Amino acid sequence: MTEFENNQVESGNESMEAALDNFQEVKVGDIVKGEVLAIEDKQAIVGIEGAGVEGVVPAKELSTLPVEDINEAVKVGDVLELVVISAIGKDKENGSYLLSKRRLDAKKVWEDIEKDFQEGKIIEAPVTNVVKGGLVVDVGVRGFVPASMVEDHFVADFEDYKGKTLTFKIVEIEPSENRLILSHKAVVEAEKAKQKEALLADLYEGQEVEGKVARLTDFGAFVDLGGIDGLVHVSEISHGHVGKPSDVLSVGDTVNVRILSVDADKERVSLSIKDTLPGPWTNIEEQAAVGLSLIHI
Numbered sequence: 001m002t003e004f005e006n007n008q009v010e011s012g013n014e015s016m017e018a019a020l021d022n023f024q025e026v027k028v029g030d031i032v033k034g035e036v037l038a039i040e041d042k043q044a045i046v047g048i049e050g051a052g053v054e055g056v057v058p059a060k061e062l063s064t065l066p067v068e069d070i071n072e073a074v075k076v077g078d079v080l081e082l083v084v085i086s087a088i089g090k091d092k093e094n095g096s097y098l099l100s101k102r103r104l105d106a107k108k109v110w111e112d113i114e115k116d117f118q119e120g121k122i123i124e125a126p127v128t129n130v131v132k133g134g135l136v137v138d139v140g141v142r143g144f145v146p147a148s149m150v151e152d153h154f155v156a157d158f159e160d161y162k163g164k165t166l167t168f169k170i171v172e173i174e175p176s177e178n179r180l181i182l183s184h185k186a187v188v189e190a191e192k193a194k195q196k197e198a199l200l201a202d203l204y205e206g207q208e209v210e211g212k213v214a215r216l217t218d219f220g221a222f223v224d225l226g227g228i229d230g231l232v233h234v235s236e237i238s239h240g241h242v243g244k245p246s247d248v249l250s251v252g253d254t255v256n257v258r259i260l261s262v263d264a265d266k267e268r269v270s271l272s273i274k275d276t277l278p279g280p281w282t283n284i285e286e287q288a289a290v291g292l293s294l295i296h297i
Helices: 003-022 102-119 185-202 284-296
Strands: 031-040 043-048 053-058 079-087 097-100 122-131 134-138 142-146 165-174 179-183 208-216 220-224 229-233 254-263 268-272
Touching (some): 031 053, 053 079, 079 102, 097 102, 165 185, 179 185, 208 229
Parallel strands (some): 053 097
Antiparallel strands (some): 031 043, 031 079, 122 165, 134 142, 165 179, 208 220, 220 229, 254 268
């Protein structure tokens, strides 16, 4: 071999060593970028940028949602951000690293949910399944709503909730255990409390409003004023004697009431039905005049 040829070989070796030196070492847990080189049976083969090696992304590791057709989830030429799960050998045909987009996406989702939890934000998510004991929702990761946290009233069958998008308060979060507990009931209760506060602020003594009989007791009737119940004492139902409220009222009746008092701190409203009705002495002078006229006739 001539001196020129020796120099060429040495130069080539140095270039290869330099190229190898420029390749980054890939370790488990690294966040890498990979270009999709090929799509095979339920997996994508990617070239890891800057590493000079290939990796495999199984279909189930492409998304936090189920992947039915891998060709719809990813295309050749796509560049994906991935996390290295494990080394699987040095056979480049099958890839030398197991990679996941799903786990990286889930990590980001957990970080966002953690932030929302700390800030007390209300999140929105669709119900994907109804299981024994509650609802399963998709917030990018799996969330669970216990049956007792779905509504502020009893629900016998949750099947109608499947496919609906609801608002939730984050009750408990533990990313390391993939545990996310949510409550729709807490959102409903907070909204009702806000409505009640606004309604109480608008009510005042002497005001006449319309309501609906919500409950009947021996001592009176509770009337729903549109978010808060007021009490009509049995003595305030009629100008005549009323033995039991159920003798003259039924649940669901629409009634006009006058507000006697409002205690916003205790959320108590006292009402009167009889104050909206003509009294026994109303128009007594006119009635008396008619009576005298009849006597003279």
